[in-house]
Amino acid sequence: xxxxxxxxxxxxxxxxxxxxxxxxxxxxxxxxxxxxxxxxxxxxxxxxxxxxxxxxxxxxxxxxxxxxxxxxxxxxxxxxxxxxxxxxxxxxxxxxxxxxxxxxxxxxxxxxxxxxxxxxxxxxxxxxxxxxxxxxxxxxxxxxxxxxxxxxxxxxxxxxxxxxxxxxxxxxxxxxxxxxxxxxxxxxxxxxxxxxxxxxxxxxxxxxxxxxxxxxxxxxxxxxxxxxxxxxxxxxxxx
Ligand SMILES: NC(=O)c1ccc[n+]([C@@H]2O[C@H](COP(=O)([O-])OP(=O)(O)OC[C@H]3O[C@@H](n4cnc5c(N)ncnc54)[C@H](OP(=O)(O)O)[C@@H]3O)[C@@H](O)[C@H]2O)c1
Numbered sequence: 212x213x214x215x216x217x218x219x220x221x222x223x224x225x226x227x228x229x230x231x232x233x234x235x236x237x238x239x240x241x242x243x244x245x246x247x248x249x250x251x252x253x254x255x256x257x258x259x260x261x262x263x264x265x266x267x268x269x270x271x272x273x274x275x276x277x278x279x280x281x282x283x284x285x286x287x288x289x290x291x292x293x294x295x296x297x298x299x300x301x302x303x304x305x306x307x308x309x310x311x312x313x314x315x316x317x318x319x320x321x322x323x324x325x326x327x328x329x330x331x332x333x334x335x336x337x338x339x340x341x342x343x344x345x346x347x348x349x350x351x352x353x354x355x356x357x358x359x360x361x362x363x364x365x366x367x368x369x370x371x372x373x374x375x376x377x378x379x380x381x382x383x384x385x386x387x388x389x390x391x392x393x394x395x396x397x398x399x400x401x402x403x404x405x406x407x408x409x410x411x412x413x414x415x416x417x418x419x420x421x422x423x424x425x426x427x428x429x430x431x432x433x434x435x436x437x438x439x440x441x442x443x444x445x446x447x448x449x450x
Contacts, residue, residue, distance in 0.1 A: 222241065
């Protein structure tokens with residue numbers, strides 16, 4: 212194995228598809244609460260909404276990155292949740308706080324730890340954080356999620372500029388489009404009182420217009436091999 216791949220949210224949806232479609236030379240590590248149950252994937256059972264877990268995982272990044280003479284190291288942060296969907300001031304307090312920690316704080320902390328871990332490596336290095344169109348559009352009922360993705364995109368565009376100046380890690384925020392995963396099922400199951408635009412997502416599903424997670428993953432891997440893709444903020448629907 213010459214390529215180290217670490218994927219959060221590897222147990223389901225897009226993260227799982229990214230692990231499943233990884234190049235053959237990958238040593239694959241998945242981080243999530245449940246086991247992806249994919250042959251050859253090393254699973255780290257972690258609740259990423261718990262800040263106490265972030266430091267331990269960062270230490271694990273340090274260990275993994277220096278465990279072999281990798282020729283390429285890739286981190287894909289796909290873990291995330293829309294829950295609790297609903298208006299701010301109305302949703303459950305603890306669930307809202309967990310959402311802030313998982314979607315807004317965790318990506319920035321782990322991505323920083325990844326950059327620190329690979330800083331002294333002189334090999335191909337890539338950092339991908341999954342974003343969303345919600346970073347730039349108001350969806351009432353998704354305020355925390357949208358704010359978190361906006362934070363991710365600002366962080367990525369700034370850090371990509373830093374890495375261009377020194378560091379050399381390719382840093383990307385990737386919005387995948389509307390993808391047929393558990394996250395979309397959660398949206399469709401939500402009452403219009405909590406998510407007024409729910410009918411649009413039910414229609415997209417009924418019309419068969421959701422992207423397939425395996426197709427999204429294939430386009431993500433192709434993006435990483437595209438030397439002309441220089442913008443750090445990527446909408447996969449445009450590719
Ligand atoms: N699907 C879409 O249409 C869509 C659109 C735009 C952006 N995105 C983004 O794409 C990424 C992946 O979404 P998806 O649709 O694939 O979601 P998904 O199918 O719901 O999967 C979410 C993944 O995140 C993990 N996760 C959730 N909470 C976690 C926690 N507390 N600790 C650790 N892992 C946790 C889940 O694993 P466990 O439950 O096992 O912990 C699972 O592997 C997300 O960042 C999402 O915002 C998705």
